Amino acid sequence: MHNQEWYIGDVKINNRVIVGPMAGVSNEAFRSIAKQFGAGLIYSEMVSDKAIVFKNRKTHEMTKVIEEERPLSMQLFGHDIESMVEAAIFLDNHSDCDIIDINMGCPVTKVVKAGSGSALMKDEEHACALVKAIVEKVKKPVTVKIRAGWNLDMINAVSLAKGLEQAGAKAIAVHPRTKMEMYEGHSNWDIIRQVKEAVSIPVIGNGDIKTVEDAIEMMKQTNCDAVMVARGVLGNPWLIKELKDYFETGSYGESIPVTQRFELALEHAQRLIELKGERVGMKEMRGHACWYIHGLPHNNKVKAKLSRMTKYEVFAEILNQYKNSVETEDYSWLEIEN
Secondary structure (H helix, E strand, C coil): CCCEEEECCEEEECCCCEEEECCCCCCHHHHHHHHCCCCEEEEEECCHHHHHHHHHHHHHHHHHCCHHHHEEEEEEECCCHHHHHHHHHHHHHHHHCCEEEEECCCCCCCHHHHCCCHHHEEEEEEEEHHHHHHHHHCCCEEEEEEEEEEECCCCCCHHHHHHHHCCCCCEEEEEEEEECCCCCCCCCHHHHHHHHHCCCCEEEEEEECCCCHHHHHHHHHHCEEEEEEEEHHHHCCCHHHHHHHHHHHHCCCCCCHHHHHHHHHHHHHHHEEECCHHHHHHHHHHHHHHCCCCCCCCCHHHHHHHHCCCCCCHHHHHHHHHHHHHHCCHHHHHHHHH
């Protein structure tokens, strides 16, 4: 077992379980649930440097952090050194985040076209100059999330990681797929091992962790300092607790009663409504609800019903009916109405 406490710069993190950033997901409602299940560190969804600099109200809202979520890493994306530095200074002074993370991993076309996200991996010199300029201007530790490389002919995670360490980065998270692979195929964990061997700052392993066994295997293969889960916890935040328990004690609990999934989905919906109002919150909840009921019988029919709802009342009714169906194995209400 690892000692559970570790540091990124001067920020103490209580365990080795990190919940990574997911666009459209990692808002305060989701983060508070991740924290409830014991995550040691949580990342925000990425925010645009330009939107911060141009004082976009919605973006400024996204940089708010509540005490219960901390420690929290606020993830910034952009390309221009000047506006990235300005945005980082804003986070340093006006956000209660603990860590400023620079995104060099996002493979989405819109982000990459602007030279941000994983496009930064194509120009190591610029990427390192960018981090160095930010580190010199902020007090909070700066970390970077990278991919294996741009494509299979350009796997440069190791050389970039070394440059980023020299530039003053305090930790590096590695998602070992290339930009071209997006989220396809299986990530190559050996790249995480190579990065870990090349630098002396903490290395966070990311990619394809869906079970405790996956995390154990990643730690064994790569010797990384912590594991980052992201898509694996959608609809299944229990994975966070299982990982935390395993790292602390060497064992973890039995499988989760199905009824708990429904309870948590309702709680998540309430938190989203508090954050975004009923209409927007419930629209967002459609996706989350599909993750919460993933793998349950006849879930496609339930998903079809959920895809149209905009009210919490309707949502709760569908879920409660479905919960009864799962318990009694009587799904007739689904057949009748469809």
